[in-house]
Amino acid sequence: MGYLRDKVLELERELGKRFIGNREAIHALVLNQLHQRSASLIRAHRGLGKSTLMILLLKGICGDDMVVISGASEVKRGEVVGRLHIPSLERDGVEKVLWAAFTKAKGKGLDEVNRLNPYTSANVHHLMQFGEVWAYGQKTVVGDYGLLANENPGDPTTFIHPPPFYDRFDICVYLNSLTWREKFQLQELLDKYEGQLVESMPQVLSFEELQEARKEVSSVRLSPEILGQINLIVRDFQVCIRNREESEVKPPALCEGCHFIRDICSSIKEPPSERSTAVLTHLAKASTWLDGSVSFETLLNACLWVLPHRLSLVRVRNLLQDLGSLLDRERAKMEDRDSRKQWAILNELYKGYAPALYKLGKEAAAEDIVFAEELMGLEGRWVREGKLSSEETLSAQMGWSLPGVWKGERAKGR
């Protein structure tokens, strides 16, 4: 474990030697390499080094076994996956597919991903989703890889990719322009490497070593507290008592008159997918393995890489700052939960129905939708068991319901 960990730390150091500033982004990208079929997206305006960072990292983990395709150049339909072997077709009438280098290479780079044509992006999407590619009715399994992509959010793109495509990228990091002091460092660096930053990057660890490291990271066991915090953060960004996911009306119109109008949920138009939970878990394991620990603060920080490309906010002035203020509210929400002792109350309520505890649980539910969802789940059980009448429930008193639950039967009983 120590040997592989040292190698990964060395990779981060080598990247740091050749890429000035943006330490958080580099660390995020390195952490995200520590799980199978990792996919990372780098967003930055022109000339901030997003392609350089992408190639540096690919070289660091794959050496020459990497292929970068560029959305800016003309990538023909299907060519990125494979092409038909014409002599075989002409001579023997057999459709033989020559799989493209991009599918075979362990290191895959997508430059200017926002310019990829729909055919190429559909192929890449399928690759990221199923780990296989199709061409001319034949498929090949791609296996493990490391995929890095970059795009310029300020670029008026040729094609707008759908949200599910972006959701396939585990993380999305933003690069900042260099500070005054960092510009001096860049000048020194360019002199030192004589402008050959990328060429000078060594392959720090072999892909087999990276796979070994991925296996070790995957076997890391996270504490129940960290797992609970990951699930709570994601749920807080997803939950809506008016079931936003299936509603045609979206916030802020949907939130008019809602009891939870001041909560985090009212700031989110499109919630993050369930993949956010899986990615945060990967990153938490990677942090534990590489940095030696993971905390609630680490998770909140990781949300700045996991959520930006997965959700849309009601009002956006500066995505990362807006997301940062929502995460500050999330921190306060967690403290409130602790001070209400609501998990201890829920723990008791899971053991059995107790009217006095239930009353307190209802008070806590009025402050926290996630808790309300759990309590409503328990209420359903208690009503069926005859311990509670349906008129006493949160659903009846507040008019709330769990997603997918029809209140017709209960209304008939009243």
Place this chain on the structure above:
Amino acid sequence: MSSPLEEFLDSQAKKNPIRFDKTKLSWEEKGAQDGKGAASSNLLDAIYLRKPPEETVVVERSVAALIQERISNLEEEITRLRARVRLLKIAILVFFVGTMGLVAETIALLRG
């Protein structure tokens, strides 16, 4: 305890332990007993009867609402009084100018 959810709740319950005996829930916080079952700190007595408040003050929701209402009433009263003060200031200014005018008129008459 087996599932991660139960393990999480159990860890949280250990971190923030509560005592529950059918009708009363309580917990200890920073050495002092606190909670829904515990009595409030009589903040109203401290405010209106000038009794010394406790080191840590626990306020019931109804008392907090009362204080909140009182503060908003006081703020409204301050706004009302400020408007009245402004009116009175203008009236004083008018009277002052009038008085000065009268004094000047009187002096002018006396001088012939």
